[in-house]
Amino acid sequence: MEKHIMGATRRDMLLAGMAGLGAALIKIEPAAATPESMKKAIRQVVGEATVRTGRVTIDVPTLVENGNTVALAIEVESPMTKENYVKAIHVFNEKNPLPNVISAHLGPRAGRARISTRFRLADTQTIVAVAELSDGSFWSASADVIVTLAACLESLD
Amino acid sequence: MARALINVPQKVKSGQVIEIKTLISHIMETGFRHDNVGKPIPRNIITTFVARYNGEEIFRADLFPAIAANPFLSFHTVATESGTIEFEWTGDNGFHETGSAKITVE
Numbered sequence: 273m274e275k276h277i278m279g280a281t282r283r284d285m286l287l288a289g290m291a292g293l294g295a296a297l298i299k300i301e302p303a304a305a306t307p308e309s310m311k312k313a314i315r316q317v318v319g320e321a322t323v324r325t326g327r328v329t330i331d332v333p334t335l336v337e338n339g340n341t342v343a344l345a346i347e348v349e350s351p352m353t354k355e356n357y358v359k360a361i362h363v364f365n366e367k368n369p370l371p372n373v374i375s376a377h378l379g380p381r382a383g384r385a386r387i388s389t390r391f392r393l394a395d396t397q398t399i400v401a402v403a404e405l406s407d408g409s410f411w412s413a414s415a416d417v418i419v420t421l422a423a424c425l426e427s428l429d
Numbered sequence: 430m431a432r433a434l435i436n437v438p439q440k441v442k443s444g445q446v447i448e449i450k451t452l453i454s455h456i457m458e459t460g461f462r463h464d465n466v467g468k469p470i471p472r473n474i475i476t477t478f479v480a481r482y483n484g485e486e487i488f489r490a491d492l493f494p495a496i497a498a499n500p501f502l503s504f505h506t507v508a509t510e511s512g513t514i515e516f517e518w519t520g521d522n523g524f525h526e527t528g529s530a531k532i533t534v535e
Contacts, residue, residue: 341497368495369461375491376504382487383446383507390497392459423497 305371313371328413339423345388358385392423437530459494475520483512
């Protein structure tokens with residue numbers, strides 16, 4: 273009987289410890305971007321315009337081992353002529369501390385609307401790329417990325 | 430003095446679409462991390478990158494803390510004439526770095 277109580281007590285303590293650890297983890301996490309703040313950041317770029325899906329291709333690995341550097345390439349289907357070209361490419365994320373990743377401005381002179389860079393991912397999340405075309409329309413694509421080792425949140429040793 | 434690597438094809442045909450790759454050494458400190466005594470580490474990132482082809486702006490990018498350390502960027506342009514492509518990086522704490530590459534168009 274007493275053993276049972278002891279076991280229960282120990283389990284309670286373990287649970288309490290885990291809860292405490294959980295609370296501590298939540299506490300040290302900085303104010304992160306959320307799907308809502310990403311939507312807000314996208315709104316700031318596109319304004320009142322509607323964003324349609326298509327024309328944009330995101331080239332990013334689906335499974336990332338190290339979130340500190342992730343290769344990213346965005347390509348937009350466009351003839352890139354003086355009348356019809358891609359003005360800008362914006363990339364957003366939903367779970368890094370800030371929703372913005374990069375805003376690239378190009379013109380008809382680019383010849384090809386493709387950019388690439390390396391970025392950080394703090395968590396498994398969805399990446400959104402929005403392209404602004406010369407006719408004022410906005411096109412987007414999204415990609416899901418699974419991250420094993422997150423960036424940004426670790427402290428220095 | 431930050432080290433910048435620039436990759437531009439040296440000899441190209443007129444009207445050809447070329448890829449330009451750049452890499453610069455920079456810590457890209459996000460401003461969201463803390464040191465071992467819990468003090469926040471201030472943000473130190475490159476905020477803007479500009480490329481000019483014989484003085485004309487061909488590409489510009491606004492960078493955010495989500496860009497990885499030693500920012501790598503690649504983009505495209507149409508080779509129109511021989512000359513120089515200039516690159517400029519600006520950032521926090523008065524960071525400013527330039528680089529250039531010669532291009533010959535046949």
